[in-house]
Amino acid sequence: MGTLLLDGLTKRYGEATAVAGVDLDIRQGELVALLGPSGCGKTTTLRMVAGFIEPSAGRVVIGGRDVTRLPPHARDTGMVFQSYALFPHMSVADNVGFGLEMRKVGKAERDRRIAEALRLVRLDALADRLPRQLSGGQQQRVALARALVVSPAVFLLDEPLSNLDAKLRSEVGLEIRELQKRLGLTTLMVTHDQDEALAMADRLVVMEHGRVLQVGSAEDLYERPANTFVAGFVGRCNLLDGTREGADVFRLASGAAVPCAPDAAAAGGKLAIRPERIAVAPDPAGTGRLRAVTYLGARTEYHLDLAGEAIVAVSPTPLPDDPRRRLAAGDPVRITWIPDAARVIPAAESPAR
Incomplete structure (x- = not known):
């Protein structure tokens, strides 16, 4: 196992x-998501990082070794592709063992490691099947096993859940995370799905225009988003124009005053x-309207x-006897926080690419 330095x-x-100019230091056993x-x-x-x-x-350093100019097979990485990239004419076991065969691992050792990898992803009973005989979730597990079987120092995941339906995404995402933690895999994952990143990663790296924003x-x-781009991309967020007045008052563009967190560092x-x-x-008598x-x-x-500003609020659905349950469009409401x-927070910069 190892660390990864960009x-x-x-x-x-x-x-x-x-x-x-991306700088990133991923610790042993950490899962970091590029989002x-x-x-x-x-x-x-x-x-x-993979060498493709x-x-x-810049440099890519794995376990203290500069691998920037090495070909993919010499980098000690295992990669799971977005499309799975399984060989349709090969069995599950042969797909998993392909990397070992390319590395000239002997048959006895190869069979042992294939069996262990399939056991880890709970597919040992399906070793002889072809990819077309598997569900999407099972094909994803085969791709995971193929990456794991070579015992990589760094595990790379390229949109690993994007081809699965919503229910399977949640299940397979949890399985990947549990497996990664149990094996102590240093992992770099790419995703555009904020919920996926929030649920799986130890740390998140938010990127825009080729730069790391936070x-x-x-x-x-x-x-604590660093700017408006991060605030709007990681979860839903209302972003209101205006200016700070005093320590804990924000004056909206419409002229209305609303409370804000006191923070001398964030003046505009x-x-x-x-x-x-x-x-x-x-x-x-509320100042807002639904x-x-x-x-x-x-x-x-x-x-x-809210005083001419469109905002969204979300709450657990009220019980039937709660007055909020009877609210309808046009009703006056009290809006507080x-x-x-x-x-x-500052606005994000958007440089030309």
């Missing part, structure tokens, strides 16, 4: 910069308030007008 990793295509929209550079970064793309500048735990990024920008931190109650209410089973969404729930 030192100034950069990729340029002519005048365009796809990845701009961002399509085109942000996360997949290019992963493929440079040559960096324009690195931290799920709580760090959700509770936008007010960020998560939907679940907003309380809504019927109030004939634009729409959406019942979503366990939770209810309230689309609100505690000051510490609303933070003034």
Whole structure:
């Protein structure tokens, strides 16, 4: 096992910069997720780590060894591809053992390691089946076993759950996380799915325009986003224009004053308030108005007008005898939150690529 260090990793295509000087230190046994929209550079970064793309500048260091110029098979990595990339004409066992065969591992040792890898992913009873005879979740487990069987120092996951339906994504994601923790695998994962990243990763790396905007735990990024891009990308967030007035007052563009967290370091920008931190109650004298209410089973969404600003609040669905259960579009409401729930944060920069 080992650590993974990215030192100034950069990729340029002519005048365009796809990845701009990424610095990242992944500790032994840590799962780090690269998170961002399509085109942000996360997949290019992963493929440079794997050796499929040559960096324009910077280094990839695995377990203290500079592997930047080594071919993929010499890097001691195991990769799970978004498409699984299974050989359709080969059995499950042969797919899993392909990397070992390429490494000239003897048959007895190869059979032992294949059996162990299939046991880890609970597919030992399906060793003789072809990929087309498996479900999507089972094919994903075969891809995992194939990456694990070579005992990689670094485990690489490229959108590992994107081809699964919602129920399977949750189940397989939990299985990958449990397996990664049990085996102590140093892991770098790419995903565009914020919920997937929040649920699986020890740390998240939010990228935009090839740059790293913020690195931290799920709580760090959700509770203390560095800028408006991170706030809006990691979870839902209301972002309101205006200016800070005093320590704990924010003046909206409409002129209304609302509470905010006292923070001398954040003098300007936008007010960020998560939907679940907003309380809504019927109030004939309320300064807000309900634009729409959406019942979503366990939770209810309230689309609100606050002094001309459109915001969204989310709460557990009220019980039948709760007055909020009878709220309807057009009703006046009281909209409140505690000051510490609303933070003034800077706007994200959007450089030309």
